[in-house]
Amino acid sequence: MRRTTSDGLFGAAGLALAATVALAATGFPERADAAVRYLYFLSLVLGLLSLLLVSQSLLRSRRAAEKAASASVEWIRAPRLFLGTLLAMLCYAWITPHLGFFPASFLFMLCLGWFLGFRKPLLLLGGTAGLLAFIWLVFVRFLAVPVPGGPWG
Amino acid sequence: MTEQLLPALTTLLEPSVLLAVFTGTIGGILVGAIPGLTATMAVALLIPVTFGMNPAAGLALMGGVYSGGMYGGAISAILLSTPGTPAAAATSFDGYPLARQGKGGMALAVATVASFWGGMLSTAALLLLAPALARFSLRFGAPEYFLLSIMGLASIVTLTKGNMVKGLLSGVLGLLLATVGMDPLSGYLRFSFGVVELYDGISFMPALIGLFSVSQILELTAESRILQEVGADPATLKREPLPKGLAPTILRGGLIGTLVGMLPGAGATISAFISYNVAKQLSPKPETFGKGNPVGVAAAESANNGCVGGSLIPLLTLGIPGNSVAAALMGGLLIHGLIPGPELFTRFGAVTYGFILSLFLANVLFLVLGLTCAPLFARVVRLPNALLIPAIAVLSVVGSYAINNALFDVWLMLAFGATGYFLDRAGFSLGALVLGLILGPIAELGFGQSLIMSDGSWRIFFERPLCLLLWLLIAALLIPAFRKPRRAKASA
Numbered sequence: 001m002r003r004t005t006s007d008g009l010f011g012a013a014g015l016a017l018a019a020t021v022a023l024a025a026t027g028f029p030e031r032a033d034a035a036v037r038y039l040y041f042l043s044l045v046l047g048l049l050s051l052l053l054v055s056q057s058l059l060r061s062r063r064a065a066e067k068a069a070s071a072s073v074e075w076i077r078a079p080r081l082f083l084g085t086l087l088a089m090l091c092y093a094w095i096t097p098h099l100g101f102f103p104a105s106f107l108f109m110l111c112l113g114w115f116l117g118f119r120k121p122l123l124l125l126g127g128t129a130g131l132l133a134f135i136w137l138v139f140v141r142f143l144a145v146p147v148p149g150g151p152w153g
Numbered sequence: 154m155t156e157q158l159l160p161a162l163t164t165l166l167e168p169s170v171l172l173a174v175f176t177g178t179i180g181g182i183l184v185g186a187i188p189g190l191t192a193t194m195a196v197a198l199l200i201p202v203t204f205g206m207n208p209a210a211g212l213a214l215m216g217g218v219y220s221g222g223m224y225g226g227a228i229s230a231i232l233l234s235t236p237g238t239p240a241a242a243a244t245s246f247d248g249y250p251l252a253r254q255g256k257g258g259m260a261l262a263v264a265t266v267a268s269f270w271g272g273m274l275s276t277a278a279l280l281l282l283a284p285a286l287a288r289f290s291l292r293f294g295a296p297e298y299f300l301l302s303i304m305g306l307a308s309i310v311t312l313t314k315g316n317m318v319k320g321l322l323s324g325v326l327g328l329l330l331a332t333v334g335m336d337p338l339s340g341y342l343r344f345s346f347g348v349v350e351l352y353d354g355i356s357f358m359p360a361l362i363g364l365f366s367v368s369q370i371l372e373l374t375a376e377s378r379i380l381q382e383v384g385a386d387p388a389t390l391k392r393e394p395l396p397k398g399l400a401p402t403i404l405r406g407g408l409i410g411t412l413v414g415m416l417p418g419a420g421a422t423i424s425a426f427i428s429y430n431v432a433k434q435l436s437p438k439p440e441t442f443g444k445g446n447p448v449g450v451a452a453a454e455s456a457n458n459g460c461v462g463g464s465l466i467p468l469l470t471l472g473i474p475g476n477s478v479a480a481a482l483m484g485g486l487l488i489h490g491l492i493p494g495p496e497l498f499t500r501f502g503a504v505t506y507g508f509i510l511s512l513f514l515a516n517v518l519f520l521v522l523g524l525t526c527a528p529l530f531a532r533v534v535r536l537p538n539a540l541l542i543p544a545i546a547v548l549s550v551v552g553s554y555a556i557n558n559a560l561f562d563v564w565l566m567l568a569f570g571a572t573g574y575f576l577d578r579a580g581f582s583l584g585a586l587v588l589g590l591i592l593g594p595i596a597e598l599g600f601g602q603s604l605i606m607s608d609g610s611w612r613i614f615f616e617r618p619l620c621l622l623l624w625l626l627i628a629a630l631l632i633p634a635f636r637k638p639r640r641a642k643a644s645a
Contacts, residue, residue, distance in 0.1 A: 034604055148560055
């Protein structure tokens with residue numbers, strides 16, 4: 001996607017958001033008058049800036065001289081690793097309350113490390129165990145920092 | 154005061170107090186370096202621990218955690234672009250590019266020295282000028298707080314590297330996100346869509362961890378190592394001499410930190426952003442900021458550690474905590490029967506001055522530890538990303554969960570991380586978004602209260618002398634930023 005197109009789309013989204021916020025603020029009760037005024041102020045600024053972004057993108061897309069500025073946006077540089085990592089983090093967040101923080105973290109670190117191309121099993125295992133032992137010893141035992149609980153830890 | 158210093162020094166030199174300072178500082182550095190684990194949390198958790206200790210040792214332990222924690226945030230901000238504390242967010246703007254260039258050790262050394270001098274300066278202000286400065290801080294009312302937040306927002310023009318409109322849009326988006334939850338004045342619920350966890354607003358730490366840490370994890374998937382510069386590894390990771398000419402920046406940062414820190418509710422994050430902004434505006438090479446200029450690291454770090462002493466000024470003299478860590482410290486004072494006020498400096502002078510002196514010692518300790526360990530810490534950037542990414546993700550989960558003991562915050566962190574990644578790719582400024590999120594509640598409260606005070610008249614923002622001074626400072630920060638591109642265009 002060209003940068004001018006992406007800017008135009010973000011600008012349009014900003015305009016829609018500004019209109020939605022201003023519209024929502026009209027429904028606030030009278031006692032929240034200060035909040036309404038503040039939100040009107042913010043949506044006005046957001047709307048104006050979004051309009052400016054849309055105009056910029058329209059102007060730039062017409063100017064041949066500004067081709068450099070309208071170069072393509074590279075959304076994802078390494079799609080397989082990006083999507084795999086994102087999916088692994090979502091699974092990790094989902095599985096943590098079912099397994100408990102420490103077993104879930106152990107599985108997550110081993111699987112993601114391997115998926116990202118680390119092929120030294122002993123080092124991976126040692127690093128994972130070392131970090132989790134550090135978290136347990138320093139944060140959980142010494143500082144009593146809470147971690148998500150579960151049936152296995 | 155002088156007659157209290159000798160017994161205070163004797164108290165400080167007791168082995169139990171020295172051990173407390175040492176333990177507290179190391180613990181603080183560890184806590185500060187992990188995103189999401191804040192000095193506030195550590196101090197609050199330590200209050201029951203200190204109950205059985207003598208007051209001097211207990212307070213020294215908490216003071217050590219506060220100082221060490223504020224410094225520790227810089228370590229992960231520089232090496233992983235993941236600020237350990239919100240106050241270190243501005244440190245990452247130049248610290249991380251330096252780490253990628255193989256100058257992580259030097260960046261850490263700059264952060265350590267700047268933090269040390271910022272901390273020493275503010276502790277000296279606490280020791281010598283506390284009562285006078287506390288009276289000054291009381292002159293700040295709602296309109297002044299609103300303008301202070303505007304002054305912080307002026308940093309957006311500095312944080313924006315490319316399109317200024319996108320930078321400003323990011324800041325306004327942050328301000329809008331900060332309106333989610335209960336209206337601070339009327340209690341009306343806004344934009345929470347029935348989600349109970351959003352009633353108090355978007356929890357700031359998960360958002361910060363998501364925007365800086367998770368989006369960075371996703372960015373790193375395309376690279377094998379953080380270190381980018383060819384030939385930078387490993388020779389240049391060794392200790393490098395500190396860059397020259399940092400003294401004025403550090404001094405200015407320490408003063409900004411002390412002054413902003415003593416304003417209740419303002420805090421280390423705003424002062425770091427303001428100091429960074431001022432340093433960039435005054436620099437002869439502002440275009441090097443954000444690309445690895447050590448002056449940026451020094452400005453942010455001296456200001457956030459400058460807040461340590463500053464935030465304790467209104468706490469010890471008036472019983473008004475300058476920020477959340479000072480509020481937790483107040484709990485520690487009260488649990489030992491020390492009521493903030495004049496008696497703290499007379500009847501309990503040995504303990505109070507002992508505590509202040511222990512802050513000096515904590516600064517010296519993290520200076521020694523930081524400078525010794527900087528090259529060691531800097532080796533993190535040599536680790537393969539396949540090992541670093543899972544480790545950062547796990548620590549991010551610990552940090553975001555620990556704030557409210559809620560898994561919702563972990564999901565919130567992931568949502569902010571993914572959104573932040575795409576916003577960053579589209580050229581929006583995550584720093585400006587975070588700044589909007591931080592300053593939103595202060596701006597909204599100041600704005601609303603001011604209009605109530607003035608019966609809806611906007612003139613209140615222009616009538617008070619301190620407001621006029623703040624407007625002048627805002628203009629002084631903004632005008633050069635807008636004049637430079639014009640000058641550049643004209644010369645082209």
